[in-house]
Amino acid sequence: MQDSYCELHAKAYKNVVEKYEVWKKALNISWKDYLKEIAKNPFTGQWAKEVVEHLIKTSGEQDGT
Secondary structure (H helix, E strand, C coil), X not given: CXXXXXXXXXXXXXXXXXXXXXXXXXXXXXXXXXXXXHHHCCCCXXXXXXXXXXXXXCHHXXXXX
């Protein structure tokens, strides 16, 4: 999946996936709920928001692990 992104989006994708483990452990949050939280967070960067929006649309293809 990461191969379909440009370099900056690939970096954002990697960060989103890696940080999910931290959120999951702290909040017991699902992958979809995690993505929704990132999408609405005003401090999320543009690249990450674009990746998250794409992942939300294709959520059946990725589970974050």
